[in-house]
Amino acid sequence: MTGYVMFRKDRLGRRGGGVILYIKESIQAYEIKLEKEAECEEAVWCNIVTGNSTLTVGLVYRSPNISMEENEKIHNAIKEVSKRDCIIMGDFNHGHIQWTSLQSTGREDQEFLKLVQDSFLSQHVLEATRGENVLDIVLSSQKEFVDNVKICEPLGCSDHNQIHFIIKVKAERNRKIRYRKNFHKGRYKDMRNI
Incomplete structure (x- = not known):
């Protein structure tokens, strides 16, 4: 997409799939790698420079038939x-969590809900994103980071609704270096004698 920097991680060994994250090219961002035990197959992580600190942004796909090992890597991440x-x-595929009451059925959903709570994360998507379920979520370390969450119609042939939201963090803009000639320091007298 023109005007954006792409961060992606393709699904290995199969056609299609993977994750892709676009960030405006005017925002300073760079991809990061997590510890080996937290390196997920379908997740991409980057830091956005925000003044004197950074905001880590991650995009994760958790398959409904995920292996225990890969599920543990997502939790570690x-x-x-x-x-x-x-x-x-x-898309975390935890469809049995009731985010408004913070209740869940099923062992994996309960473990994930406990992880979110123990990590002091806020979950911002409270409406269904696929059918009757909230499968696609937005977590943040500070509630104020995410604002104006809207669930919109699916894009293209997707069966998941879009999630639009505003990230309320002031990011550093990429500064383009401009080189200008310093004409007032020219040695014009020497040039005339040439």
Whole structure:
């Protein structure tokens, strides 16, 4: 997409899939790698420069038939990233969590809900994103980071609704270096003698 920097991680060994995150090219951002035990197959992480600090932004896809090992890596990634200012978003496929009452059924959903609570993360999506379920969520380390969450119609042939929201953090803009000639320091007398 023109005007954006792309961060992506393709699904390995199969056609299609993976995650892709676009950030405006005017915002300073760079991709980061997490610890080996937190390096997920389908997740991408980057830091956005925000004045004197950074905001870690992550995009995660958690398959409904995920292996225990990969599920543990996602949990480790959330634990690692939640220790700093962060926004984590994606399709986590935890459809049995009632985010308004913070209740869940099923062992995996309960473990995930406990992880979110123990990591002191706020979950901002309270309406269904696919059918009757809230599968796509936005987590943040500070509630004020995310504002104006709207659930919109699916894009293209997707069966998931879009989530629009505002990140309320002042990011540093990329500064383009301009070189200008300093004409008032020219040695014009010497040039005339040539």
